Amino acid sequence: MEIEKTTRSRGRPLSFDRDTALEKAMHVFWQRGYEAASISELTTAMGITAPSLYSAFGDKEHLFLTAIERYANGPAAGFPLALEEEPTAYAAIRRLLLEAAEEYTRANQPKGCMIAMAATNCTQASAHIQAALAKRREAGITGIRCRIECGxxxxxxxxxxxxxxxxxxxxxxxxGMALQAADGASHETLVGVAEAAMQAWPGAVG
Structure with a gap:
């Protein structure tokens, strides 16, 4: 009985699956961008009401940042693994680009990269969102640089x-591969871009 009382005192439990709703919100932001995605579009995709959205995730900004975190730990999780797991810097960067070609054109999700696409066409009102995404992109560049320095x-x-x-x-x-994917480039086309880019690796033989 004590457990039941405690549960009730914490408020009404969610009537929907939070992870599933977040996944759907992530796809909306990924496809539409932060500002263009309306609360109405988000709640429709998530299958919940606006009050439920605010109760579970806070406001639109907090929902977006949570969705970005989910993206980083889901579709984009291969980025750090490619840099960490390959034995050479060349192999790491090549894997990074080839996996991007596959991920950016996957059939069951929006095309391209959410972090690259979500803050496009944002106004000054969303400058803090753009700054948060720029910080993530800068961290990605730093990761690549560190791997090259190790090489x-x-x-x-x-x-x-x-x-x-x-x-x-x-x-x-x-x-750039992310932008091409968003414009409809095929997996084969992006693989070609990746392989061509690796021709520019210092000391690479054509």
Missing amino acids: IQKKELAAETDAARLANFYATVYR
Whole structure:
């Protein structure tokens, strides 16, 4: 009886599956962007009412940031793994791009990268959202640079290699592939982009 009283005192339990609703909200933000996604669109996709949304997630901004976190730990989770698991910097960057080609064109989700697409066409009112996403993108570039610097230390690359410049190049390719996917580029096309980009790796043989 004590457990029952405690449960009731914490408020009415959710009448929907929070994870499922969050997944659907993530897809709306991914496809529509932060500002363009209305509360009406979100609640319709999530299958809940506006009061339920606010009760479970707070406001639209908090829902979006929670959805971004879900994206980072779900569809985008392969990014850090590619950098950590491959034995060489070359293999890590190549895997990063090839997995992006696959993820960006997956059939059961919006095309491209949510972090790259969600803050496009935002007004000044959403500057803090753009800043949060820019911070995530910058962290991605830092991860690539650190992996390249590790390759330099292991003598996989020449000591004079500019790790920051090389990291910015591959981060730009990665982001460009996301935009191409959003425009309808096929998996095969993006794989071609990835392989072409790896031709620019210092010391790569054509």
